[in-house]
Amino acid sequence: MVDIATRVWNHKWKIDPIVRSLIDNDFYKLLMCQSVLRNHPKTEVTFSLINRSSDIRLAELIDEGELREQLDHVRSLSLSRGESTWMRGNTFYGKRQMFTPEFMDWFEALRLPDYHLEKRDGQYELTFQGSWPEVMLWEIPALAVLMELRGRAVLRDMRRFELQILYARAMAKLWEKIETLRDIQDLRLADFGTRRRHSFLWQDWAVQAMTEGLGDKFIGTSNCLIAKNRDLAAIGTNAHELPMIYSALASDDQALRQAPYDVLSDWHEEHDGNLRIILPDTYGTEGFLDNAPDWLATWTGMRIDSGDPIQGAEHAIKWWKSRNEDPSQKLLIFSDGLDVEKIAELHRLFAGRVRVSFGWGTLLTNDFRGLVPNDGLKPFSLVCKAVSANGKPTVKLSDNPNKAMGPADEIARYKRVFEVGRQNPQSVIV
Amino acid sequence: MVDIATRVWNHKWKIDPIVRSLIDNDFYKLLMCQSVLRNHPKTEVTFSLINRSSDIRLAELIDEGELREQLDHVRSLSLSRGESTWMRGNTFYGKRQMFTPEFMDWFEALRLPDYHLEKRDGQYELTFQGSWPEVMLWEIPALAVLMELRGRAVLRDMRRFELQILYARAMAKLWEKIETLRDIQDLRLADFGTRRRHSFLWQDWAVQAMTEGLGDKFIGTSNCLIAKNRDLAAIGTNAHELPMIYSALASDDQALRQAPYDVLSDWHEEHDGNLRIILPDTYGTEGFLDNAPDWLATWTGMRIDSGDPIQGAEHAIKWWKSRNEDPSQKLLIFSDGLDVEKIAELHRLFAGRVRVSFGWGTLLTNDFRGLVPNDGLKPFSLVCKAVSANGKPTVKLSDNPNKAMGPADEIARYKRVFEVGRQNPQSVIV
Structure with a gap:
């Protein structure tokens, strides 16, 4: 069992890489x-960091040299033999060879491209x-x-x-959260917390605590490295970047x-089954559902x-x-701003009417x-999104206008094309 | 930093001796x-274990084989070279060579005598x-x-x-207790908790936490092994067994x-100074103070x-x-059933009127x-006392009739001889 406090202490005098593997990823x-x-x-894209919590002044908290050091370390990573074996040999969502030999050959040769920081x-x-x-x-x-660098700065x-x-x-x-969740019958819940984790070691601990505390109710983690190391199912399907x-x-x-x-x-x-x-x-x-083709309903x-x-x-x-x-045969996965109370409420309202699952981040x-x-470790809303593709800007609207992103004129165009009416703003916790 | 949880886990499958040294003692x-x-x-004595908390049925909780194994291990201990060096070379209460060469020679050769268990x-x-x-x-x-065996049984x-x-x-x-104590000006407090500690590792952790959390307010520990390992003052003077x-x-x-x-x-x-x-x-x-010779008041x-x-x-x-x-030049050491609130109260009432110190157990x-x-780890009142010397029974009265011990006729005799009148019973926490 890792003594997290000692390790955090060690960070102060020696480098402990934050990202330890190319599959320390969702x-x-x-x-x-x-x-x-x-x-x-061949599509050329730009991804950009966006800190929606402007009160957290990251460039004042985090040393640029330290940040570059960690990003450079990520660029130095390549797939290890054991990681490749795990990806090639594992069964994901009941399917063998989820990752094709062509993809694996490409992935084994991959180093992440350069970054631009100012x-x-x-x-x-x-x-x-x-x-x-x-x-x-x-x-x-x-x-x-x-x-993690923000956390280290505060500590x-x-x-x-x-x-x-x-x-x-x-x-x-x-653990108190886990004790509450333990009492929810037929709960199914996965860790979706890699991107905004306090630290690698903490996520790893949290996953182990969930495994022991929740048993079968904990269905796995989105983090491939932790899934591999802790012998758990890797969980996830697709995200907004595709549309x-x-x-x-x-x-x-x-x-x-x-x-x-x-x-x-x-x-x-x-893909089929639970990946659909x-x-x-x-x-x-x-609008998306109203205009969807029938095959999507299956x-x-x-x-x-x-x-x-x-x-x-x-x-x-x-x-x-x-x-x-x-609907009782359909799976609903909740994954937005969850905590124990909301998980319990949503489960109470929908379990039985649909199959319910949670991606807790x-x-x-x-x-x-x-x-x-001063609550210096409170979570904040940091994202890293595609902002353009082949030179054209991307847009996201979502069902919460506070989460919309893209140039204003493009947002207006998308709203018109997708016939998006009035939306209720919801505060973005994380 | 020791990961206590892992170590306790290890206890389940391998022997981790509870007493690790002849100076793991007060x-x-x-x-x-x-x-x-x-x-x-040459005085021949008998010491005996007395469990004042009869609801804690130790023989049902603790396996006799395990108990013998631990007691036998204590009998196998002898003073190590480093321990001897520490005792011979250290300054205790400002005095060098507190332990005489004659005593050290005897102590180096010592193995603890046999025990009788049923x-x-x-x-x-x-x-x-x-x-x-x-x-x-x-x-x-x-x-x-x-x-510690009781704790292990519960866990x-x-x-x-x-x-x-x-x-x-x-x-x-x-740590919350330490945060409260930190606010008490001029506090002086020592660890007196060896005899009823949860475990060796826990005491060691508690002492380190007090050292970091209280700084100079924490004056040392009664445990010689921990004092030695953690470079702290060893604290203590004398006990009831002498009278x-x-x-x-x-x-x-x-x-x-x-x-x-x-x-x-x-x-x-x-002895002189703080050992008096x-x-x-x-x-x-x-009665003791009324009849005391004047030199004792010095x-x-x-x-x-x-x-x-x-x-x-x-x-x-x-x-x-x-x-x-x-009185303002005199030192009062409180050492009975202390917790944070009582320490704070006694300090408030007496600091300045006398020099106040606490032995927290x-x-x-x-x-x-x-x-x-079921509060299975709540502290309980276990003592190990001299019950006879050269065949004659010992007696203790104390200022709390609930702590009296000895044969009834001898207690009566001692009360007569020492002119002890009515005493107020106080509940014995530990």
């Missing part, structure tokens, strides 16, 4: 990467440019590096026992309207990632019924609220 | 041992017979072994992360009345170890004044109250 990034490598290997107004501008399948793999490591002046008590309290806090980039590449409004369905059509060809999960909110859930489930989750789930159930599908792997002075 | 036992070796080397009515009868200087060194290790079926959370909560609990055995050896009532003063007369010859601390309560504080201070500590301290102040001593090194089901 499973769905690898799945999407394989799809992108096949369907859009300081502006107390924030870091961090961008990645290059071919889509390469650049997309930067998202999760970049976020994890920034999150830098703490003494050994203070650190030990901090982690003792955080452990007790997480965002397909849409940016669309030549006109007609093609734009079709783009999100093209994504799923490509996905449909490649609709993520409907990129440009407004309502998919296994849907992920609710923005807006009011209760409304979103009710909407999904109504939609399945309208397409003559039995930031408040699983980074809930240090109230544990240091 | 400093005052060694000091008294030296005095006894000089003054009463089960009766769900309890263990554990007794030690032999020469006083040898047998007396069993008291602390015997208690530590029983306390036996807990899983790894449950254990880690248990210790995380216990650490957070102790108890001197009194048992007294040939008649006249000699009995004199015996407690003979103890201090021997001690006066051997009166322990007045063995046969009632009031001693540095007094230890309050039973009865109402406020009354005891007021009585001490009144007595010093009556003997024309300035069980609720420093074994406060796991409320942390496991």
Whole structure:
């Protein structure tokens, strides 16, 4: 068992890399990467770091040299023999050889491309440019590096026992959550917390605690390295970057309207079963479902990632019924801003009516609220998103206008094309 | 930093000795041992384990084989070269060569004598017979072994992360106490918790936490091994066993009345300064002080170890004044049933009027109250006392009739001889 306090202490005098492996990354990034490598290997994209919590002045907290050191370390990583074996030999979602030999050959040779970093107004501008399948793999490591360096900065002046008590309290806090979750019958829950984790060691601990504390209720982790090391299922399907980039590449409004369905059509060809999960909110859930082709209603489930989750789930159930599908056979995955109370409420409301599952992120792997002075470790909203593809800007609307991103005129165009009406703003916790 | 949870986990499958060294013992036992070796080397004594908490059925909790294994291990210990060097070379209470070469030669050759163990009515009868200087060194290790085996028995079926959370909560609990104590100006406090510690590793952790958290307010530990390993002062003076055995050896009532003063007369010859601390309560504080010779009032201070500590301290102040001593120059050491609130209260009431110090025991090194089901780790009142000397029974009265021990007729005789009137019973926490 790792003594986390000692290790954090050690960070002060020796380098302990934040990202330790090319598969210290979310499973769905690898799945999407394989799809992108096949369907859009030449697309040029730019990903950019966006700190939605402007009060957290990252460039004042984090030393630029340290940041470069960690990012350079990520660039030095390549797939190890054992990691390759795990990816080639493992069964993911009941399927062998999920990753094709072609993809694996490419991935074994991969080094992540260069980054561009500068300081502006107390924030870091961090961008990645290059071919889509390469650049997309930067998202999760970049976020994890920034999150962990921010934590290290806040903890830098703490003494050994203070650190030990901090982690003792955080452990007790997480364990109380686990004790609450344990009482929910038929719960199914996965760790989705890599991108905003407090640290690698902490995520690793949290996953082990969930494994012991929740047993079968804990179905796995999105983190491939931890899934491999802890012998757990790797969990995930697809994300907004697919419709965002397909849409940016669309030549006109007609093609734009079709783009999100093209994504799923490509996905449909490649995957079946539990990997067929609709993520409907990129440009407004309502319009997306109204205009969806019937074959999409046969998919296994849907992920609710923005807006009011209760409304979103009710909407999904109504939609399945309208397409003559039995909602009780469908899977709803909640993954937005979850904590124990919301998980319990959503489970109470929807278990039985649909198959319910949860992707628990930031408040699983980074809930240090109230544990240091001035709440210096409170979670904040950092993302790393595709901002352009082949020179054209990307847009995301989601079901929460506070999560929208892209140039204003393009946002207006997308709203018109996707017939998005009035949306209720929801505060973005993380 | 030791990962205590892992170590406790390891206990389940391999032997981790509870007592790791002959100096994993209280400093005052060694000091008294030296005095006894000089003054009463041939006295034959019997020490016996007494569990005042009869609801804790130790023989049902603790396996006899395990208990014997641990006790046998204690018998196998001998002073190491480094330990001997520390005792010979160290400065204790400002004095070099506190331990004489004669004593050290004897101690280096020492192995602890045999024990007698049997089960009766769900309890263990554990007794030690032999020469006083040898047998007396069993008291602390015997208690530590029983306390830790009880803890291990309660924790036996807990899983790894449950254990880690248990210790995380216990650490957070102790640290909150330290944070409270930190705010008390001019506090002086020592660890007196060896005999009823939860475990060796836990005591060691608690001492380190106090060192970091309290700085100069933490003046040291009674445990010689921890003092040595952690480079702290070893703390302690003398205990009830001296007057108890001197009194048992007294040939008649006249000699009995004199015996407690003979103890201090021997001690006066051997020690000065902060080692001259009166322990007045063995046969009632009031009578003891009323009849004390004047030279005793010149001693540095007094230890309050039973009865109402406020009354005891007021009585001490009144007595010093009556003997024309300035109480503000005197040291009062409180050491009975302390926790943070009582420490804060006593400090508030007496700091400045006297020099105040605290010997914090069980609720420093074994406060796991409320942390496991059915409060299975709550502290309990286990002692190991001299019950006879040269065939004659010993008696202790103290200022709390609930702590009295000895045959009823002898208790009556001692009460008559020492003119002990009515006493207020106080509940014995630990």
